[in-house]
Amino acid sequence: MTVVDGPQIGYSSLVEESRVHSSVFTDETIFDAELERIFHRYWVYLAHESEVPEPGDYCTKSIGRHSIIVSRGTDGEVRAFFNRCRHRGTTVCRYEHGNAEFFRCPYHGWTYSNKGPLIGVPFPSRYGEDFQKGSLGLVPVPRLDDYRGFLFVSLADEGPSLLDHLGRTAEYIDMFLQGSPVEQIELSAGVSKSNFHGNWKFVGMDGYHVNFTHKSVQDLQTRRTGNAESRKGNSDRAPNLTVDLGGGHCRLDLSLTDHVELGKATSSLIGEIPNNEAGHDYVRLMVERHGSEADAYERIRGARDVHLHVWPNLQLIGSEIRVIRPLSAGYTEVFGYPSMLVGVPDGINERRLRGYEWFNTVAAFGTPDDREVFERNQVGLQNDREPWLVISRGLGQAEVTEDGVVVGNITDEVTQRSQLRQWAEAME
Numbered sequence: 001m002t003v004v005d006g007p008q009i010g011y012s013s014l015v016e017e018s019r020v021h022s023s024v025f026t027d028e029t030i031f032d033a034e035l036e037r038i039f040h041r042y043w044v045y046l047a048h049e050s051e052v053p054e055p056g057d058y059c060t061k062s063i064g065r066h067s068i069i070v071s072r073g074t075d076g077e078v079r080a081f082f083n084r085c086r087h088r089g090t091t092v093c094r095y096e097h098g099n100a101e102f103f104r105c106p107y108h109g110w111t112y113s114n115k116g117p118l119i120g121v122p123f124p125s126r127y128g129e130d131f132q133k134g135s136l137g138l139v140p141v142p143r144l145d146d147y148r149g150f151l152f153v154s155l156a157d158e159g160p161s162l163l164d165h166l167g168r169t170a171e172y173i174d175m176f177l178q179g180s181p182v183e184q185i186e187l188s189a190g191v192s193k194s195n196f197h198g199n200w201k202f203v204g205m206d207g208y209h210v211n212f213t214h215k216s217v218q219d220l221q222t223r224r225t226g227n228a229e230s231r232k233g234n235s236d237r238a239p240n241l242t243v244d245l246g247g248g249h250c251r252l253d254l255s256l257t258d259h260v261e262l263g264k265a266t267s268s269l270i271g272e273i274p275n276n277e278a279g280h281d282y283v284r285l286m287v288e289r290h291g292s293e294a295d296a297y298e299r300i301r302g303a304r305d306v307h308l309h310v311w312p313n314l315q316l317i318g319s320e321i322r323v324i325r326p327l328s329a330g331y332t333e334v335f336g337y338p339s340m341l342v343g344v345p346d347g348i349n350e351r352r353l354r355g356y357e358w359f360n361t362v363a364a365f366g367t368p369d370d371r372e373v374f375e376r377n378q379v380g381l382q383n384d385r386e387p388w389l390v391i392s393r394g395l396g397q398a399e400v401t402e403d404g405v406v407v408g409n410i411t412d413e414v415t416q417r418s419q420l421r422q423w424a425e426a427m428e
Contacts, residue, residue, distance in 0.1 A: 018390070018391060019391060028328065040063070047061050049149040049151060050185070055075070058070060058097065059097040063155065066155070067082070068141065069083045073114050080141045082140075092112060102114060113137075118134075147170060169245060179341050190338075192335070200326035201419065203370075205307070205419070208234075210234040242408045242415050244405065248418060249310055330378050393412050395413070
């Protein structure tokens, strides 16, 4: 099925509570509408403030097909601009990151301050008297806001506030930061870039696949640690949960089987707190911050893997800040930033980075499994003689808490229904 005219057919008709039409993942007309109705309208994660720590620092990011400059001006303020010269439309910033007081277009030399204004035009005498540099600066994004260092943009002039958009996810972003005794992170360890020929909505928040897609990882983890607890944590008898937080936001709650101890790895995504001087110093710093060893371990445990999807493009998984960039219905880029804790011994961040490299990078044991499956999804979806896909696992068995959060077993498709329900609402 090819959707030629989405508004006539009604995008919401493609998503039902127990099933979804395969065109949601394959149709390019639908994808073009997604860019306009989701990525160019809602709050979308852009960058972390630690990527531009000093005046003059900048980095380039993307929202949909838009290239964006994130710049900390010489006045210390962080701004975001469309990466486009006001003359002929050339990108004025060609590098992923750096430090500069100005951006010069390589085409005709128009030059912009890192605060946005146009400050130089070669050979200006050939322009008329009505030529006003003051009105031709870099165009800022309509709305830029941050939550605890996480920078978000909305390309819509008006709409809900960032806090309204984040909803219940804010408390889990808080939790992600609590692994640091000063509750701060920095993205100082680089980025792992990957891509796959598949749809962006496949990425993340699936508790059902782990024992199958990642069987080799589970077997290796069992040999390394001498136990199979991680495999047991992803079964229909496990206490771990899938959680619908509303607004398309969702998470996997893996904390019920994550018992943190010095020197014992309970998560392949991060690994153990080393039983050495660095590990003991880390625990001591956390106890000093939170008052007791029990409270310190509770913060550490909670921060280790909030496994959160902030709709539509941000995920916090293990130590990773994962950013999803869709480029077509069948092609997606994923950027993974290992987050380093501020205020901890170097040995803690070293172990954190080794854990990230073990599972999350393009040469690791986990990520290649996922990318391979996503590409097989996209191939299989072309066989659309029967186009409807099942997303009914756990439907009717989930519980609803007093504050409206939907909770299911770790293998249930609570998270998929959450994301697709919000997708249908946004597309209409």
